[in-house]
Amino acid sequence: MRNENQGTPRRTNRFWVKVAGVGLIAGLIGGGIAIGIGGAIQHHEAVVSTRVPSGSNRAGGTKVNKNKADLNGEATRAYNSVQGAVVSVINKQNVQQDNGILGMFGPTQGDNSSSSSSNGKLETASEGSGVIYKKSGNAAYIVTNNHVVKGSSALQVIMSNGRKVDAQLVGTDAATDLAVLKINSANVTTVAGFGNSNSITAGQDVLAIGSPMGSEYANTVTKGIVSAKNRTLKAGTDGTLTSVIQTDAAINSGNSGGPLINMAGQVIGINSMKLSSDNQGSSIEGMGFAIPSNEVTRVINQIVKHGRVIRPRLGILYTDLANISAKQRQSVLKLPKNVNQGSVIMDVKPGSAAQKAGLKKYDVITKMAGQQIHGLAQLRDILYAHKIGQRISITYYQGGHVHQTTVKLVP
Structure with a gap:
């Protein structure tokens, strides 16, 4: 006989399995809904946070705050002390006019005609900078570059206040690329002073002032800095080697002739040139x-006094001895191996001070006025630091033997 209660436990187990399954499914569905809702909320928040709001703040409210920067710093004080002495220099030249008749086949000329001539009209050929360094009576003096005034038929100066005045050329020096102009001192209120360029050092702050691009x-x-x-460069229009100050202060066309000053407002140099590209x-x-x-100062004092530089x-x-090969130093110059600096004489002018002192071709000058010669510019600098009529000592090698002599300097 079958017991009616025998199937009850089995049915009960199946019931709880179904309950558990339903619960698990409901949990998964609920979690999925929760995850979906959470993602929707995050998306909504992202959209709301990046949406451009409507309307506008008609009241404004933005204001300018008090400037906290130092408006009277060292550089500003230096600039203000000099800028009134800095001028623009205008080089005016005659306009060349063609005398021929320009037709379909170009200009035609008669037997006695000239291809071009000046019509007397002056136009601006170039512009540069300069600095007023001296005021004496009713005259004021300006130093600028020789290449700024070269070829001029007339010169004008624009003062720092914008006033334009005529200028007279006192003199030039191609070797150092310097020139001096003279103007009426009636409009001059500021005169720049010079500082000792021997006392400058690499890394010190400097300012360049002028009229870049006109x-x-x-x-x-x-x-910038020093x-x-x-630096030894060919500074003059005649290719003369000279020692110059190198700076990274921006210098452009038109800055030529303007001052390079230290933070005390002293002129330590006259801006002359820049390198814009190398050989490649x-x-x-x-x-x-x-x-x-x-x-x-050495050059402009002579220009004002004599109208030119007498050297x-x-x-x-x-x-330079560095240009001579080691083989030629031994075979031609007969130099001891320990001599590796100096200037080699390539020619001696007859009747010159050097010839009278016994110097000859292929002699090697190693000292002048007690100073060791390290390069071409140094020999020139030592020589130009002395005056006409002075005597200067020279140490040199001739035929492999060291000699000393004294030279009386002549113009």
């Missing part, structure tokens, strides 16, 4: 050069 940008100031105290055409930035103030001469042509 008088439209007059009294532009740029800041990159190097002595690569662009170069931050390499400007200025004529040292000690050289500037002592030895009467020789020379080159």
Whole structure:
């Protein structure tokens, strides 16, 4: 006989399995709903946070706060003390006019006609910068570059206040690329002073002031440092080697003739040139050069006094010993192996001071006025630091033997 209660436990187990399954499914469905709701909420928040709000703040409310920067810093004080003495220099030249009749086949000329002539009209040929350094009576003097005024038929100066005045050329010096102008002092209120360029050092702050790209940008100031105290370059229009100050203060066309000043407002150099590309055409930035103030003052004093620079001469042509091969130093110059610096005489002018002192071709000058000769520019600098009529000692090698002599300097 079958017991009616035998199937009860089995049915009960199946019931709880179904309950558990339903619960698990409900939990999964509920979790999925929760996850979906959470994602929707995050998406909504993202949309709301990036949506451009409607309306506008008609009341404004933005204001300018008090300037916390120091408006009277060291550089500003230096600039303000000098900028009134910085001018723009205008080089005016005669306009060339063709005398021929320009027709379909170009100009035609008669037997006695000239291809071009001046019509007397002056136009601006170039612009540069300058600095007023001296005021004496009703005259004021400006130093600038020789290449700024070269070829001029007339010169004008634009003062720092914008007033334009005529200028007279006092004199030039191609070797150092310097020139001096004279103007009426009635409008001059500021005169710049020179500092000792021998006392500068690499890394010190400097300012360059001038008219880059012309008088439209007059009294532009740029800041940099002294990159190097002595660099030997061909500074003059005649290719003369000279020592210059290298700076990374921005110098552009039109800055020529303007001052390079220290943070005390003293002129330590006259900006003269910059390197813009190397031999391969690569662009170069931050390499400007200025004529040292000690050289500037020596030259401009002579220009004002004599109208030109009168320099002592030895009467020789020379080159740097570094340009001579080791083999030629032994075979031609007969130099001891320990002599590796100096200037080699390549020619001696007959009747010159050098010839009278016993110097000959292929002699090697190693000292002048007690100073060791390290390069071409140094020999020139030592020589030009002396005056006509002075005697200067020279140590040199001739035929392998060291000698000393004294030379009387002549113009």
